[in-house]
Amino acid sequence: EAQVTQNPRYLITVTGKKLTVTCSQNMNHEYMSWYRQDPGLGLRQIYYSMNVEVTDKGDVPEGYKVSRKEKRNFPLILESPSPNQTSLYFCASSWTSGNQETQYFGPGTRLLVL
Amino acid sequence: AQKITQTQPGMFVQEKEAVTLDCTYDTSDQSYGLFWYKQPSSGEMIFLIYQGSYDEQNATEGRYSLNFQKARKSANLVISASQLGDSAMYFCAMREPGGGADGLTFGKGTHLIIQP
Numbered sequence: 001e002a003q004v005t006q007n008p009r010y011l012i013t014v015t016g017k018k019l020t021v022t023c024s025q026n027m028n029h030e031y032m033s034w035y036r037q038d039p040g041l042g043l044r045q046i047y048y049s050m051n052v053e054v055t056d057k058g059d060v061p062e063g064y065k066v067s068r069k070e071k072r073n074f075p076l077i078l079e080s081p082s083p084n085q086t087s088l089y090f091c092a093s094s095w096t097s098g099n100q101e102t103q104y105f106g107p108g109t110r111l112l113v114l
Numbered sequence: 115a116q117k118i119t120q121t122q123p124g125m126f127v128q129e130k131e132a133v134t135l136d137c138t139y140d141t142s143d144q145s146y147g148l149f150w151y152k153q154p155s156s157g158e159m160i161f162l163i164y165q166g167s168y169d170e171q172n173a174t175e176g177r178y179s180l181n182f183q184k185a186r187k188s189a190n191l192v193i194s195a196s197q198l199g200d201s202a203m204y205f206c207a208m209r210e211p212g213g214g215a216d217g218l219t220f221g222k223g224t225h226l227i228i229q230p
Binding site: 033035040042043045048058059088090092099100101102103104105106107108110 | 147149151157158159160161164166168169205207209217218220221222223
């Protein structure tokens with residue numbers, strides 16, 4: 001089954017404690033990205049990756065890092081989380097074929113930073 | 115300026131009726147893509163339908179169709195024969211080329227509630 005998986009699904013942590021949210025896709029997509037969703041602000045892109053070892057900032061990259069060492073995985077790293085990073089996080093991967101394209105989202109990770 | 119505008123924050127619809135969710139977009143590019151996603155209360159983002167800017171025919175996927183009016187920059191989602199399980203948030207999104215991001219810009223969403 002084609003899917004994007006994220007772990008953990010729920011996480012409560014404290015300010016300053018480094019954490020990593022993993023993302024994996026089994027569709028051999030080249031393009032992957034991270035979004036965060038906040039009430040009143042909608043979904044905003046954090047980072048994206050066009051392919052292995054190619055990453056770039058989205059709209060709200062501050063406080064986040066990513067890596068893309070292999071095609072299927074795109075972890076999101078919070079080196080020193082702060083309460084304003086409490087949010088719902090989505091990983092996505094996408095493909096384009098001719099006139100058709102889509103972006104599949106993972107199930108989301110709810111993060112609470114105390 | 116907002117790139118994606120969804121003017122209906124919330125809608126109540128009777129079960130089995132058709133529903134139209136509005137979406138207008140703003141872009142100066144000729145090549146772009148429009149997406150609709152469903153987000154139930156459980157939180158996941160479910161891809162529904164895609165329309166490319168060069169597609170002359172309206173996209174359809176089962177009970178979902180996209181009423182694409184390019185000149186008006188409108189991409190309304192139509193759900194035929196609504197069901198209770200259609201109750202959710204619905205997001206319209208656009209992908210523009212260039213800028214390197216290829217990411218999606220989302221509207222604020224419409225909260226659809228289907229009543230029995």
